[in-house]
Amino acid sequence: xxxxxxxxxxxxxxxxxxxxxxxxxxxxxxxxxxxxxxxxxxxxxxxxxxxxxxxxxxxxxxxxxxxxxxxxxxxxxxxxxxxxxxxxxxxxxxxxxxxxxxxxxxxxxxxxxxxxxxxxxxxxxxxxxxxxxxxxxxxxxxxxxxxxxxxxxxxxxxxxxxxxxxxxxxxxxxxxxxxxxxxxxxxxxxxxxxxxxxxxxxxxxxxxxxxxxxxxxxxxxxxxxxxxxxxxxxxxxxxxxxxxxxxxxxxxxxxxxxxxxxxxxxxxxxxxxxxxxxxxxxxxxxxxxxxxxxxxxxxxxxxxxxxxxxxxxxxxxxxxxxxxxxxxxxxxxxxxxxxxxxxxxxxxxxxxxxxxxxxxxxxxxxxxxxxxxxxxxxxxxxxxxxxxx
Ligand SMILES: Cc1cc2nc3c(=O)[nH]c(=O)nc-3n(C[C@H](O)[C@H](O)[C@H](O)COP(=O)(O)O)c2cc1C
Numbered sequence: 200x201x202x203x204x205x206x207x208x209x210x211x212x213x214x215x216x217x218x219x220x221x222x223x224x225x226x227x228x229x230x231x232x233x234x235x236x237x238x239x240x241x242x243x244x245x246x247x248x249x250x251x252x253x254x255x256x257x258x259x260x261x262x263x264x265x266x267x268x269x270x271x272x273x274x275x276x277x278x279x280x281x282x283x284x285x286x287x288x289x290x291x292x293x294x295x296x297x298x299x300x301x302x303x304x305x306x307x308x309x310x311x312x313x314x315x316x317x318x319x320x321x322x323x324x325x326x327x328x329x330x331x332x333x334x335x336x337x338x339x340x341x342x343x344x345x346x347x348x349x350x351x352x353x354x355x356x357x358x359x360x361x362x363x364x365x366x367x368x369x370x371x372x373x374x375x376x377x378x379x380x381x382x383x384x385x386x387x388x389x390x391x392x393x394x395x396x397x398x399x400x401x402x403x404x405x406x407x408x409x410x411x412x413x414x415x416x417x418x419x420x421x422x423x424x425x426x427x428x429x430x431x432x433x434x435x436x437x438x439x440x441x442x443x444x445x446x447x448x449x450x451x452x453x454x455x456x457x458x459x460x461x462x463x464x465x466x467x468x469x470x471x472x473x474x475x476x477x478x479x480x481x482x483x484x485x486x487x488x489x490x491x492x493x494x495x496x497x498x499x500x501x502x503x504x505x506x507x508x509x510x511x512x513x514x515x516x517x518x519x520x521x522x523x524x525x526x527x528x529x530x531x532x533x534x535x536x537x538x539x540x541x542x543x544x545x546x547x548x549x550x551x552x553x554x555x556x557x558x559x560x561x562x563x564x565x566x567x568x569x570x571x572x573x574x575x576x577x578x579x580x581x582x583x584x585x586x587x588x
Contacts, residue, residue: 232454234439237446237577241363245315251347252281255315255323257581262311262512263367263519264304265533266291266434267447267576271308274587281345283309284586285337289447293430294421294537298337299508303562305342306512312345313513314356322350332505343509358389361523366575368528371491372568378402378494382527383567386496389521390514395500396507397555398514400567402494409552414564415489417535417545422482424541425473432470436577446577489532492566496529497553503560511562518565528570536561 244257252275264270270289274282283305290301309325316323323345330340383400390398401407421427434448438457442450451457451465459465469477498514500507515531522529535542535549553561 232439232452232457233574234442234446234450234452234577237442237450238575240578240580241575243580244363250275251316251319251321252279253581253585254319255312255347256281256584258315258362259308259312260578260581260584261362261365261575262304262307262516263365263531264307265295265300266431266449268301268304268434269447269579269584270301270304271584272586273584275585276587279347281312281347282341283343283345284339285342287337287339290337291430293426293539294534296538297335299503299538299562300533301337302342302505302508303512303515306509307516308512309343309345309509310513310516311362314359314362316347317353317355318359320349320351320353321347322353323347327506327509334503334505358517358520358524361520363575365519365523366528366573367519367530368570368573369488369530370528370570370573371487372493372528372566372570374491374493376493376569378527378567378569382525383494383496385525386518386521386527386567389517396510396514397499397559398496398518399499399553399555400494400496402567407492407494410495410549410564410566411489411492413535413545413549413552414492414532414566415486417537417542417549418485418489418532419482420541420545421534421537422478422485423473424539427537427539427541428473428478429471432467435467435470437465437467442577446579450577452577488530489566491568492532493568494566496563496565496567497561498563499554499556499559499561501556501559503562507560508562515563515565522567526569528568529565530570531563531565533564536564 240260245254248254256273268289270285272284272286285301290298295301313323326344329344380402383402387398387400392398431449435451436442436445436448437451437460442452456465465477469475472478496518498511500511519529535545550561
């Protein structure tokens with residue numbers, strides 16, 4: 200549906216571009232722009248499959264994962280087993296050069312697989328990296344060999360109830376609603392801190408101010424470094440047609456952004472140009488997002504092995520589900536934790552500020568607060584993630 204420039208009022212306020220669609224035509228346009236097919240995996244999870252592995256897979260693909268790359272690929276050719284691989288085309292070489300974050304996303308996937316199997320009275324036996332692994336990067340070797348075993352003693356996980364409502368909420372949060380210490384403690388209770396993994400959080404004003412500042416400076420570095428910024432731009436899906444064609448990456452799916460794209464105000468070309476007004480608006484939008492962090496939660500491991508990263512994923516998924524249960528919004532801000540040269544000073548700063556052990560590794564850092572309700576993010580259908588049936 201063509202949308203004229205006049206259908207929009209462009210207001211520059213607080214740096215962000217706010218565009219109000221006017222008239223019934225615009226409302227109709229908005230209604231047709233929902234990428235229904237890309238969101239179907241959220242309503243189809245668990246349905247229409249007779250094989251427990253496939254049912255569990257249909258939930259596991261809803262796991263949070265960096266830039267929504269959905270790096271998982273599975274082989275179901277062995278009876279009662281699932282072999283998990285990392286799809287080498289779905290990694291992020293610039294912002295995640297050692298595949299640390301991608302591995303965390305695969306850890307989220309495995310934890311969801313475990314929870315989904317438990318719902319049906321099965322436990323999974325997971326052998327991580329059965330053929331070994333490299334600290335340099337993931338390769339063609341499997342990430343995990345998983346056996347599904349019926350087990351009457353397995354307990355269902357209460358957090359499973361929140362799987363379909365879990366979100367990474369990237370909107371600004373309510374500055375008038377602080378996160379209380381009690382709420383942060385409830386969130387942390389989703390994960391038992393052990394010597395192998397520690398969850399910590401802060402809702403203290405001074406610490407929040409410092410972490411807002413660090414995560415903001417890190418975000419600016421990512422935006423000002425052509426390689427890391429362009430890695431994101433290449434993964435942007437603008438509007439319904441692009442999202443449905445590739446239901447992954449960074450979805451700029453709101454009717455507003457799609458309409459701006461149609462009238463030439465927000466294009467891949469303008470976004471690709473560092474310093475352009477589209478680039479500046481992206482930056483301004485994030486100032487508001489980071490500036491409304493009302494608390495932070497982070498995960499530290501004593502070392503940084505592939506196993507630590509998988510376990511971080513399981514813990515992060517549990518925190519995200521617990522946040523959903525208690526009505527808290529959560530949003531990872533990973534820039535400061537990324538391992539590339541331009542980020543090194545901020546990486547050192549945030550590590551020294553947060554870690555408890557000198558050799559410890561901060562694996563995840565997320566902001567907390569209360570944001571608006573948001574739609575789920577796109578997913579490839581589970582069937583497309585099965586390399587060998
Ligand atoms: C290891 C990891 C790092 C992430 N880092 C960021 C980040 O820096 N910024 C961000 O907006 N989202 C980040 N996310 C959230 C993903 O973008 C999000 O999970 C993905 O887009 C899917 O959306 P969903 O979680 O709402 O299903 C991260 C997620 C994981 C697992």
